[in-house]
Amino acid sequence: MCEIGRAEDASQAFIDALEDENRVERDRQEDHRRLRLRFLEEAVLYDQRASNADAAFGKLRQIAEIVHPDDQKAQARYLFGRAGKYQEIGRIKGDKSALLVAIAAFSWLAKDTVNVDRT
DSSP states (O other): OHHHHHHHTTTHHHHHHHHHHHHHHHHHHHHHHHHHHHHHHHHHHHHHHTTOHHHHHHHHHHHHHHHSTTOHHHHHHHHHHHHHHHHHHHHHHOOHHHHHHHHHHHHHHHHHHTTOOOO
């Protein structure tokens, strides 16, 4: 019986190694996701400071796609929330570039709502 028990468990080391490899890969992908988000957030700031609202908003769209993959409604809600924050910053601090990012976002969202082709 002991030999049968050992034979049944013989492949367990491979299964354990496979599970470890899957965990390592998930961790690597999550690290990559976080790094992409950090780079994009920094790029948004640089675009905003350069008053390039369309470029900033394009990067916000990329962030929304990373944060909410395969969920366009959640992406739109995220973008709406970010646009509102930029609008608030612009209103309170008088930051014209933040207002321009908000306008770019709200314009895109309005077009998206009525399904206007943006090509």
